[in-house]
Amino acid sequence: MSEAALSHRSPLTAVAMSGGLDSSVTAWLLAREGMPVVGLSMLLWDESEQPGRATADPASRSGRCCGALDLGDARRVARQAGIPHYTLRMDAEFREKVVDPFVDDYLHGRTPIPCVGCNTWVKFDLLLDKARSFGAERVATGHYARIVEGPEGLELHRAVDDAKDQSYFLFELSQEQLAASLFPLGEMTKTRVRELAREAGLAVAEKGESMEICFVAGGIREFVESQVELRPERFASDAGESPLEVLHEPAELVNESGEVLGHGQPYYRYTVGQRRGLGLAAPEPLYVLGVEPGANRVVVGEQDKLYAHGLTGERLSWIAGEPPVPAGGELEATVRIRARHPGVRCTVRRLPGDPAGERAEIEFAEPQRGVAPGQAAVLYDGTRVLGGCWIESALG
Numbered sequence: 001m002s003e004a005a006l007s008h009r010s011p012l013t014a015v016a017m018s019g020g021l022d023s024s025v026t027a028w029l030l031a032r033e034g035m036p037v038v039g040l041s042m043l044l045w046d047e048s049e050q051p052g053r054a055t056a057d058p059a060s061r062s063g064r065c066c067g068a069l070d071l072g073d074a075r076r077v078a079r080q081a082g083i084p085h086y087t088l089r090m091d092a093e094f095r096e097k098v099v100d101p102f103v104d105d106y107l108h109g110r111t112p113i114p115c116v117g118c119n120t121w122v123k124f125d126l127l128l129d130k131a132r133s134f135g136a137e138r139v140a141t142g143h144y145a146r147i148v149e150g151p152e153g154l155e156l157h158r159a160v161d162d163a164k165d166q167s168y169f170l171f172e173l174s175q176e177q178l179a180a181s182l183f184p185l186g187e188m189t190k191t192r193v194r195e196l197a198r199e200a201g202l203a204v205a206e207k208g209e210s211m212e213i214c215f216v217a218g219g220i221r222e223f224v225e226s227q228v229e230l231r232p233e234r235f236a237s238d239a240g241e242s243p244l245e246v247l248h249e250p251a252e253l254v255n256e257s258g259e260v261l262g263h264g265q266p267y268y269r270y271t272v273g274q275r276r277g278l279g280l281a282a283p284e285p286l287y288v289l290g291v292e293p294g295a296n297r298v299v300v301g302e303q304d305k306l307y308a309h310g311l312t313g314e315r316l317s318w319i320a321g322e323p324p325v326p327a328g329g330e331l332e333a334t335v336r337i338r339a340r341h342p343g344v345r346c347t348v349r350r351l352p353g354d355p356a357g358e359r360a361e362i363e364f365a366e367p368q369r370g371v372a373p374g375q376a377a378v379l380y381d382g383t384r385v386l387g388g389c390w391i392e393s394a395l396g
Helices: 003-009 021-032 058-062 068-081 091-107 114-133 175-179 190-200 220-230
Strands: 013-016 037-043 085-089 138-140 145-150 153-158 252-254 260-263 287-292 297-301 307-318 330-336 344-350 360-369 376-381 384-395
Touching (some): 013 021, 013 114, 021 068, 021 138, 021 190, 037 068, 037 114, 068 085, 091 220, 114 138, 114 175, 153 175, 153 384, 360 384
Parallel strands (some): 013 138, 037 085, 252 297
Antiparallel strands (some): 145 153, 307 360, 307 384, 330 344, 330 376, 344 360, 376 384
């Protein structure tokens, strides 16, 4: 088949090019197959114009993902692949959908996962809309996950490379979003992806991976503080006071009975499961069991108290669209409560009196350690992602 005929029959695909290894290989693979491809990069985080942010290091101004240096790599790879490339400035949308909710979660005592919001609202929503303005019908990314045609619609499955699987971060995607998505790396191992980059001589073949939160160049708590100080009007605290006051108010450290053991840092600097930095003398090591921002206190206790028999979840969503369990009904599944959690068998119960089906109770087959509000509980049937919810609280 001629290239002209292939181009006529194949829809235009936009590749989300971050400048990293995975998205670069994705673009190169599709171009090599003769697909009509356009590379789209998103400038998501640029603090260079903010007061006190001037620095000689461009990477620290723009972050470590989709910043100025990474987008330069994306342009180089696009030239190597022979595809057009455009950069879209989307930092305002990224702040609204990802950064501000991230800061807000910490101020409300939660431990957020910004990568989920970035996927749900930026890459597979806002970017998809912009891709369509270029004439593209779908967006391809370097995610390690698989889309499978099932008997009742599209299914999201774990990647072949279990160590690199990213399906956990995609649990909120809808049928419409999956239909407009392409994950070419889902059947590959990371080792093979790097081999392909070397064989193609791509500029990013030896580029390392960023394992941290892409828009945070230093410590997370310091980032939260800097954002509140710059834009206090964007945030509020559970206690109803100014978020600026929260930044400097020591939290009470209490045991499960409410006895005050001491005072520490502001409450948002603590996360469930934390051991270091408590500054308390005790016969046994103490861990953070919970954060109560409204009372400005942090509950601590011994390690065995970190284990929970289940959790309550909110904002429940299902890949299939329709819930596979009726209101008040039960579902057997496997749940992962963190990105690298191995998973545990569970019973999912949709709570009665919730006609919208947005809340659930999940009971573990075995107690699990460190159930943290703000994290996601993602449900699986084998390799298939059923959906998930956001952890509201642990069930003792």
